[in-house]
Every structure is written in C-alpha cells, then in structure tokens.
Amino acid sequence: MSVQEIAEKVIPPNYPPDLYKIRHSAAHVMAQAVLEMFPDAHIAIGPPIEDRFYYDFDLPRTLTPDDLAQIESRMRDIIKGDYPFTYRAVSADEAKKIFADQPFKLELIAGLQAGQVNDNGNPVNEAPEITVYTQDTFTDLCRGPHVASTGQINPDAIKLMSIAGAYWRGDEKNPMLQRIYGTAWRTSEELEQYLWRLDEAARRDHRVIGKQLDLFSTNEEVGAGLILWHPNGGLMRKTVERFWQDLHEASGYDFVYTPHIGKSTLWETSGHLDFYAESMYAPIELDEQDYYLKPMNCPFHMHIYTSHTRSYRDLPLRFAEMGTVYRFERSGTLHGLLRVRGFTQDDAHHFCTPDQVEAEIDFALNFCLNMLRAFGFEDFQAYLSTRPEKFVGEAPNWDRAEAVLEMALKRAELPYDVDAGGGAFYGPKIDIKVKDALSREWQLSTIQFDFNLPERFDISYVGADGERHRPYMVHRALLGSMERFFGVLIEHYAGVFPVWLCPVQALLIPITDDQVAYCQEVAAKLKAAHIRVQVDTSDNRMGHKIRQGQEQKIPYMLVVGKREVENDAVSVRLRTEENLGAMSVDDFIARAQQVIADKTGL
C-alpha cells in the first residue's frame, strides 16, 4: 500500500474525501501564514473536523481579530501560488532534525516511535512510517492526505472563524495553546450555505428568544446556571408538565415526591459520595449531620420501594417524579438552559421481575417515543451502550439486559448505533437523540438498567415461590430535564410554538376603544373554553397591535371593529399573516380547540 493510500484511510467514513483534503490542506496553509507572522511560533496539530478545520499554536502574544484578517489574506496569496503538496517518508531521527525547534512535533514523533495506539485505541506493535508534507516554505509532520497543490483550495470558499484557547492534547494539565478555527468548502456557494446555517442557528438561539418572548432569565445574584422561569415560560412548562402527568397517569405510573436534600449516609449507601462527589454541592451541616443537595432522585425512590415488602404481584412498579436536582457543573461549561446547575428531571424508576423485563423495556421505549412525538419530534437516533470493562453485577444479567434493549430497538424500528463498552458501570442503556428543524441532534431520553442500586439498597420482592428475589431496576428520563428540553423546544420551533404550548394563544385587538368591552366579553368566553387569551387595550393603532402580536409569535390575532361587534364575530389573522376574515366567536373557539387538541396546525 502506498503512503497515499494509507493516508486516504485516515478519512472518516462519513467525511467527503475531497472536503477532508481541502480542509486539511487549508490548515497547513494557515499554519504557514501564521509561522510567517510569528517565526518563533510553536505549532501543534491542525486537523479537519466537522465542517471546519483548526490549527493550534503556541504564540508570543494573543491573536486579535485583525490578525485573523491578515492571516486569511496571506492564505489567499499562498493558494494563488499553487504550491504542490509533496510528501516523503523520513526516519524518526531525520524527523527530529526537521522539527528540532518544534517541541510539540518532537513529542508527537516520540509517540509515533513508541508505537502508541491506532485509531481504534488498540496498541500498535510497529511504529508507523513517519511522513512529512511540504508546501512552499512550510513542512509539517503529517500523514496526509492533501490536495495536490494549494491552488486546489478555493480562495473564495475559505474563512477563518474564531480564536479559542485549547489545551495541548485536550488535557488541562498541559499548556494552553491558541487555536484558530477556519472553514473551507469547494465553492463560495457552499461556504455561503454553511454561514447561513450558522446564522440560522444563531437566529434560533434559545437565550435570545427566551428574552424576546419573556420566557426565562438568569440573575447574577441568584447564581450561575440557575434558571428563573418567567410567567410565559412558566405557563409553557406547566402545560408540558400537565401533559406529561396525564400521559403517565394513563400509563400505569405512580407519582412520588421526594426532598431536595438527604443525609450523607443516604449518599454513602447509594455510592454517590464515592463516585459522584465532585459533581455534588458541598454538604450542609446540621446537628452534626451532613446533608447533601440531591444530584439524582434515585436513592429516594429506592427508599420508597423499601418502605414495603414487595410482592411479585405488585410489579412492575413505576415511580415517576419531576425531581429537581443540583449538580456542580464547571463554570466554563454552563450554557443557557442547555447546561445548568439546577434542573428538574422527568425521572422515573421501574422495578420489575426478570420475566417482565422485555415487556417493560418495550413499554418504556414506546412510551418515550410517543412523548417525544407529541412535541413535534419525528426524527430519532438511538444509541445502545453496552458493558464496560469495569462493571457491577453479574455478566449474564448484563447480557440479558443488553439483548432486551436491542430487541426493543428492533421492534420499535428505531435506527441505532451500538457503543460497545460505552455503558455506565452500573448498567447498559439506550440513549435517544432527536433531530431538530435544522437537523441538529439533541440527546433527550435515556433508558438505563441499574445493577448497582438494587444491590446497595438490598431491594427485593417476594416471588411466587415465597423466596426473596432481586428485581430489575430501570431508570428513565424522556424529556431529560425541563430546562434543557425547553431550550431544545425553543430552538426547534425558533419560538414559533405549536398552539397548545403558546403562552398566549389569542390576542384580541379592538380597533377603537368602543370595542374594548366586547373584547373583554369574548376573552371571558375564550378563557372558559380554555384558550389563553389577552386583550390589547393600549391606545396604539391596530397596525401596531398586530405588529406586537406578530413579534410575540401569537398564533391568533382577533381583530374586532364595529362590524364584528354587530355580528358576534372576530376577524381572525394567523401569525403566518394569513387573514381568515370574520368568523363567529363559536366557530373560532371550535377551530382553536381542535388545533390545541391536535397539538398541530393553526
């Protein structure tokens, strides 16, 4: 196999090879431009990544946006030079000579010499062949592949995006380098398309929409990662929770409520203080006892289980709780509603006998998909994570649990990937990601076996044989957390929510003050019909009221003038700008109620 062929194998299966080479080559061109600017710079690595590429540098000063413009412009010059990318194989000693003043490269060479591991994480016996690629004045330790010459990079389809800090090899014990992110495409149209996608994602940013629609906020005095739900967001959350409760109630769940803190002994029994302490808030000491804010609900549910002797006739048991938990997330990782320190899980724990496991998992999975579909998600991707090297419990139980999970996925006809060895130490699991309107994946649901807690809390049921048996236990969260789910909903719908979720479903717009009283009457009627309605009694003109209703993305604007009052009607304008004209109040109520019940339409 030629070096070129080996290089081609580096390209990930789903990565278009030409784009991979373009981005990889653009990274080298960028490194050349940076080295010309800072001859003493130390260069690290510069791979293509999804949609982009980057290169890490150790530089004498921090970069500015002006530097980026300059580097980008120099890159175009190098591209115009159409310098060929040439490679050659070198011995380790020769490589060390070439990169004598590049400590990161020397480290990589040493690693290559030692053999290290291949891309699958398996040790490689012989050291791979070391190659270097050169274009113009720049030579890099590199396995390729590259385009034939710099001229094959489209100068109108590259753009440097941002500067960020990044640890050498991603390890925070290592020095912090400066990373430049760039993107490169085949054509300027492709670049435009990519930039449009970024703009669209920014337009849907739940933090921005959350402010526009007055849904939630955070407050410096309250603390980072702690969410304040405003009345509009609160109304939406209540709607989601009510739906969630109804569905659970109709499907054999019991509702439980548990405290926010528990004694240290509880967390010792559960193992959280051994395995999870660094994600927990510091203890509160009272009466010489340590209490901890709960990072999970399960230990409490375990004790609800242990409060009785359970018979096999009682199983399956399903304890559901919207449980609010607190986890200490590192400050740099917090992000809007998507990564927070206090959140409410839509949690449940199932307990069942071994011969119920199959049905129970089928049930949980279908219940989950129904729940997600109700919120407008149709595109799912599942991940099955199996037994890791370190695990608790009996291997045969794991095998059975994994088989049950996989069968359930097949029966549900869900596309899934297997993450072999990716399970938690306590049990295998299914994670479900949904694709949103921009095809971005969000992980929401998880269904996990637990072979740890039943042991630790020594839970059991009495079987038909009169003996004590260990039940199977399953954790599951469907929406994940209310905070995160809300953030995903906002981005998925860009704030244009289905009617049933809208905080204000109809806005009554009197054209003049003369219609205010009538509007109030209609509003009372709509409220009685469980339609959330507001009357705009401001002295703004109708056009202005419509504009404001539109900006709040209110589904129905009900314009009321003299004619409507006379006919006991409202004139219905949809947020799509479609004008339905006048209809009777009763007809409107019927329409809205239908749309709300359908959870779709307008």
Add this chain to the structure above:
RNA sequence: GCCCUCAUAGCUCAGUGGUAGAGCGCACCCUUGGUAAGGGUGAGGUCAUGGGUUCAACCCCCAUUGAGGGCUCCA
C-alpha cells in the same frame, strides 16, 4: 477550572481621561385608526461589584461576579 472576549436605561446598542446618548419598551396627552410601527411630552442610569493609578475614571490597571466563544473529531 483554564485561555480569549465582553458587561453603559427594562431590551438592543452608540460613546468620551473632565460626573452620559439613541431606538424600542414604559407613563401621560393628542389621535378612534380595518390587518407588521400615528404624533407629542416625560420618567428612567452611583456606566456589573470591590480595590488601585490620576488633579480628575464609565473610559487605564488588578481582583471578584456574571455572560459569550473554546478546551483531541489526536501528526
């Protein structure tokens, strides 16, 4: 946590080493207008917090708090 950037009115943002401005929103007045912004007047800010430099700090420096972009998709 670490690197970089940022913090000015309720919101979005200008701005200057000599104690601050716009638009929107809000209040009031005029206007009673038929499907995305009618007009006027006014209130509202110890320029995130705490130190420091300076005759003088919103502006420069340091710290803190909060927010944003990142922190292996391994040559």
